[in-house]
Amino acid sequence: MKVFSVNQIRAWDAFTIAHEPIHSIDLMERASVAFVKWFCAHFDDRCPVTIICGMGNNGGDGLAIARILIQKCYAVQVYIVKHTEKGTPDFAQNLQRLHPQTSIQWIEQEAQIPTFTSNSFVIDALLGSGLTRPATGLIAKVIQQVNDSEATAISVDIASGLFADSPNAPSDVIIKPAYTIAFQCPKLAFFQPQCAEYVGEWHLVSIGLSESYEAQTPTPYFYTTAAALSSLTKARKKYSHKGSFGHALLIGGSYGKMGSIVLSAKACLRSGAGLLTVQAPRCGYDILQTSLPEAMVLPDWHWMVNTTVPDIKPYSAIGIGPGLGQDPQTLLMLKGLLSSLTSPIVLDADALNLISKHPDLLHSVPKNAILTPHPKEFQRLLNDQWKDDFEKLAMLRTFAQKLQLIVCLKGAHTAIALPDGSIHFNSTGNPGMATGGSGDVLTGIITGLLAQGMPPADAAIFGVFQHGNAGDRAAQKCTQPALIASDIINEMGW
Numbered sequence: 001m002k003v004f005s006v007n008q009i010r011a012w013d014a015f016t017i018a019h020e021p022i023h024s025i026d027l028m029e030r031a032s033v034a035f036v037k038w039f040c041a042h043f044d045d046r047c048p049v050t051i052i053c054g055m056g057n058n059g060g061d062g063l064a065i066a067r068i069l070i071q072k073c074y075a076v077q078v079y080i081v082k083h084t085e086k087g088t089p090d091f092a093q094n095l096q097r098l099h100p101q102t103s104i105q106w107i108e109q110e111a112q113i114p115t116f117t118s119n120s121f122v123i124d125a126l127l128g129s130g131l132t133r134p135a136t137g138l139i140a141k142v143i144q145q146v147n148d149s150e151a152t153a154i155s156v157d158i159a160s161g162l163f164a165d166s167p168n169a170p171s172d173v174i175i176k177p178a179y180t181i182a183f184q185c186p187k188l189a190f191f192q193p194q195c196a197e198y199v200g201e202w203h204l205v206s207i208g209l210s211e212s213y214e215a216q217t218p219t220p221y222f223y224t225t226a227a228a229l230s231s232l233t234k235a236r237k238k239y240s241h242k243g244s245f246g247h248a249l250l251i252g253g254s255y256g257k258m259g260s261i262v263l264s265a266k267a268c269l270r271s272g273a274g275l276l277t278v279q280a281p282r283c284g285y286d287i288l289q290t291s292l293p294e295a296m297v298l299p300d301w302h303w304m305v306n307t308t309v310p311d312i313k314p315y316s317a318i319g320i321g322p323g324l325g326q327d328p329q330t331l332l333m334l335k336g337l338l339s340s341l342t343s344p345i346v347l348d349a350d351a352l353n354l355i356s357k358h359p360d361l362l363h364s365v366p367k368n369a370i371l372t373p374h375p376k377e378f379q380r381l382l383n384d385q386w387k388d389d390f391e392k393l394a395m396l397r398t399f400a401q402k403l404q405l406i407v408c409l410k411g412a413h414t415a416i417a418l419p420d421g422s423i424h425f426n427s428t429g430n431p432g433m434a435t436g437g438s439g440d441v442l443t444g445i446i447t448g449l450l451a452q453g454m455p456p457a458d459a460a461i462f463g464v465f466q467h468g469n470a471g472d473r474a475a476q477k478c479t480q481p482a483l484i485a486s487d488i489i490n491e492m493g494w
């Protein structure tokens with residue numbers, strides 16, 4: 001799914017109005033009906049609902065939502081903040097449509113701001129994607145009052161005061177909703193950690209905007225959906241054999257860190273690789289042979305760390321990093337490996353940390369190699385610091401494009417940057433996966449997919465998605481706090 005900027009969404013709206021064709025007031029009605037459908041499906045206990053509206057189209061949505069909820073017998077109280085003299089035409093029309101059904105309270109001064117009770121819902125329709133400046137004055141006061149209350153706030157399209165495509169200042173006043181119900185496509189802000197408390201749990205509702213506009217309008221940003229990946233899962237042919245599914249090589253483990261490479265190796269096999277060899281220091285030999293009899297082991301001559309550049313000819317993909325350590329002899333091995341590569345590679349953990357400490361190595365990393373840093377590792381690779389998450393995203397894009405690499409920046413919505421400049425935000429996973437070994441599992445999955453011949457960009461996007469999917473299934477079984485990396489492996493399957 002494409003993620004558009006506010007300007008593109010506005011153009012999408014206008015394109016749909018012109019080409020479907022549909023009147024803008026009817027499109028607003030569609031959006032409001034979609035919001036109410038979501039609301040009623042989730043909250044049918046008829047708690048009191050307060051709707052706070054601005055005077056733009058977001059406020060117009062709020063008024064239409066009020067009318068539809070009243071028709072469904074919800075107890076609705078409507079407030080409009082008078083922040084301008086004249087509302088938009090669709091706001092005005094919805095005001096007229098609502099008038100006969102309920103009394104509307106105008107907020108023209110601070111004393112008219114209501115208190116929001118704890119067992120009520122506040123539907124936030126003050127400001128939407130038309131935000132042009134931070135919320136101030138009366139609107140800011142209303143927002144503050146909502147945030148200070150214990151009511152459950154639900155934002156229409158986007159939290160009032162939150163910029164969709166650019167960072168807010170830390171002092172900006174923004175609604176902190178429990179939920180955001182966004183129309184048609186997510187906003188870039190939904191993927192930024194710094195915006196988390198201003199987004200809450202977000203859901204998309206379709207309002208039937210033009211499919212042809214979506215198809216023909218370019219954007220660097222995408223949100224991964226299961227439907228977009230369905231073509232990547234293929235049934236195995238009846239006469240296939242283990243040689244049909246590639247031979248992966250994983251390099252990692254060191255004294256005290258053998259668990260990392262064991263987890264990677266298990267995940268690699270579960271991703272469907274036909275054969276797996278693990279190169280590990282001699283201290284890991286018994287550990288690997290015992291814990292994973294399905295894998296072959298290439299023991300390094302060194303007892304504690306990896307030092308030997310393997311003969312890479314037999315392997316269709318290589319993964320290096322989990323538990324690797326940063327010994328100087330391992331560094332030499334990594335240098336040798338990078339200069340002799342012919343197959344696709346995943347670089348993770350200490351492989352990335354070694355590269356960060358020896359930045360010249362970055363230029364030996366082949367095109368389309370997959371890097372899987374968490375933000376701290378990425379910052380070390382960049383050797384630079386970002387001011388905010390939007391700048392981090394821009395730096396990620398530039399880095400991947402300039403070096404022609406695939407970078408999976410791990411997080412709640414892992415951002416996968418491709419050499420073509422696109423960024424793909426993942427849609428699966430949960431905070432239970434923030435646990436030791438989770439990243440090792442991801443490295444194993446992607447290496448296994450590469451070994452089976454999946455193109456690197458697909459392997460990165462699909463692997464991250466399936467890793468999160470398995471984590472979601474695991475969390476359902478054992479709860480998020482109890483989840484450990486092995487549970488992710490046990491739930492793998494597609």
Ligand SMILES: NC(=O)C1=CN([C@@H]2O[C@H](COP(=O)(O)OP(=O)(O)OC[C@H]3O[C@@H](n4cnc5c(N)ncnc54)[C@H](OP(=O)(O)O)[C@@H]3O)[C@@H](O)[C@H]2O)[C@@H](O)CC1
Pocket residue numbers: 009010012013027028031054055056057058059061083088126127128129130131132133134135136139156157158183184207209
């Ligand atoms: N596109 C779609 O697909 C659909 C969109 N729909 C809905 O429309 C919403 C966007 O509506 P919108 O463009 O009218 O903007 P909205 O956010 O209501 O603001 C209104 C005006 O407020 C002003 N203003 C800005 N900042 C301000 C501030 N800090 N404090 C005070 N005032 C401020 C600014 O005007 P200005 O003062 O700058 O001239 C702005 O124009 C969208 O989020 C969705 O809910 C659906 O109905 C149908 C399908």
Ligand SMILES: [K+]
Pocket residue numbers: 058124125126127128155156157158159160
């Ligand atoms: K809003």
